[in-house]
Amino acid sequence: MAQKVKLSTIAEALGLSTATVSLALRDSPLVAEVTRERIKAEAIASGYIYNRRAASLRTSKSGIVGVCVHDIMNPFFGEILIAIERELDRNRQTFILCNHYDDLSKQRSFIDTMLQLGADGLILSPAIGTPASDLELAESNELPVVLIARTVEGWDAGSFRGDDSVGMAMAVRHLIGEGHKRIAFIGGTELTSTGRLREAGYLRALEEAGIEFRPEWRIAGPRSRHSGFDAAPKFLAIDERPTAVCCFSDLVALGLMYGLSRAGLRPGIDIAVTGYDDIDEAAIATPPLTTVANGQKEVGRRAASALLARLGGSAFATSEELISPELKVRLSSAFDWSA
């Protein structure tokens, strides 16, 4: 590799100006067909690499979209991310991924990095405790923000998520319909909008059925497979143990089922369990997990295309979009006793 090839290298080699070369490489109709071909051939032959930093400095468009969530390893986010990726890829946007692990300062430093890199937009599942001002800082520096999964108080521009409260109520009504009268709710916390909304749905469904909620039924906290596993002994220690558990997420439910099995109980037979999200694994688990499909793909797709639309100049069509949940009944909650 000799010297670095740049527009001017190509221009000189061909006896043209950099303006012409620049236009030709971006397929401008201003450049004559023949010239364009010659230029492109030379670009390839010389191993030219487009310098996006230089272009971006000039145009103040970077082609970068930042995406930041609590944990990309969580299959729930994974499915959202795949949908986002697909949508952005089609529009030739590069996306930069980041975990904030619900750490506000990590999230801030990510927003800062995006600002410094001149990102075109940001898709965020906001960390616990995110103040609206953090988002306003981005917006006021021309970095449009779209929220997914969670909401932020005092901020109501673009936001896409499943209807958590309605979805959780569906799961609980199903358990009640199966004859359960003591139903625990494991996982999630009041610190996130998701946690609050799902708890609200749980309480609403109990109330509708005239079941009086008991505080010991609520084991708040767990949001991972591991913490679901750890919650099993706590659940088993509840006085007048509930016969059913609705979990904050599939991951919590799968971990809990591991924990129950470890204790010699058969999930789905001895204790009904439901999850939330309908991640891929839910359908093949032992037993297959009853859960609520949360529209991850739809959330990701809509969030990305709303952002792209806004980059294209239009405002957000709606401030908040709710994706409708769907109950998936499987054996973990509906063992056929007659069989």
Add this chain to the structure above:
Amino acid sequence: MAQKVKLSTIAEALGLSTATVSLALRDSPLVAEVTRERIKAEAIASGYIYNRRAASLRTSKSGIVGVCVHDIMNPFFGEILIAIERELDRNRQTFILCNHYDDLSKQRSFIDTMLQLGADGLILSPAIGTPASDLELAESNELPVVLIARTVEGWDAGSFRGDDSVGMAMAVRHLIGEGHKRIAFIGGTELTSTGRLREAGYLRALEEAGIEFRPEWRIAGPRSRHSGFDAAPKFLAIDERPTAVCCFSDLVALGLMYGLSRAGLRPGIDIAVTGYDDIDEAAIATPPLTTVANGQKEVGRRAASALLARLGGSAFATSEELISPELKVRLSSAFDWSA
């Protein structure tokens, strides 16, 4: 927000030059203490945002490291990524993550993007069929590459991975030690170095023990939880069904165990199962999964720090580093028959 604040805005406000402001903000000792403080205060007060594109154009350092793997949702990579993230964070490098899904063209376009953004380095788990020339293209354009998990034929600069062949042999020897004489090997393919090496370890361990390998014991292909699940019926249909299975990965093993349970068999009791990687879930699975710890954290940490060292000017200390595997015996393969 009024106009965009840049170095010259601060310089003018304070009656200084941009050179001084630039140096002060980067804590240069060339600038007087008092001046530095004044400048920093003004930068904060005015909401200044550092423009990394401009800086990078000038210095040709971007502070960006690209990381591209087959699938970030795979917990095996997840654990590597966390280690990489930690290491890069400490060195204030931004990292850009990407899935290539074993699609060569996706991987190429990622490398291209990194080149265009002027990334400082690349950490890659190469897609199936990656030619050495793709990596050389990066290197020849001053983008250092470090490989993780897999190798590429004809390319032997920095590369970090677990010792797959040795590790798999450990798992198989353990099964043989438990008295098994017919052992299947499920998952992985000859297309990746990982697949070839683990298969080699499997065959070697059989041979050492004087067990003659039968082709029907090998069910190649599955690498996900789902495909492990789907492999169960195929396994069950093998003539003179093996009493044990070693799987290509924990994910495959966990899926297979789901599939076996579905068929009414008890993994760990009716059929011994081992995995590979020792992901977090292995220890809490039902039954807990015997597996081989593959040193993900170590792979990630060493790969990142080797890359950082190279960015700092030094060459790679070694061309290839193998992390030693460790067998973790759990109930999936060692049910106590005497109990």
Add this chain to the structure above:
DNA sequence: CTGAAAGCGCTTACAG
């Protein structure tokens, strides 16, 4: 259809 020139916002020798 093509070219000359300015400018995006930094940093880096070089002077003083």
Add this chain to the structure above:
DNA sequence: CTGAAAGCGCTTACAG
């Protein structure tokens, strides 16, 4: 210790 000036590699009016 501080400043004036050049330059990183593009794109964009503007001229012709």
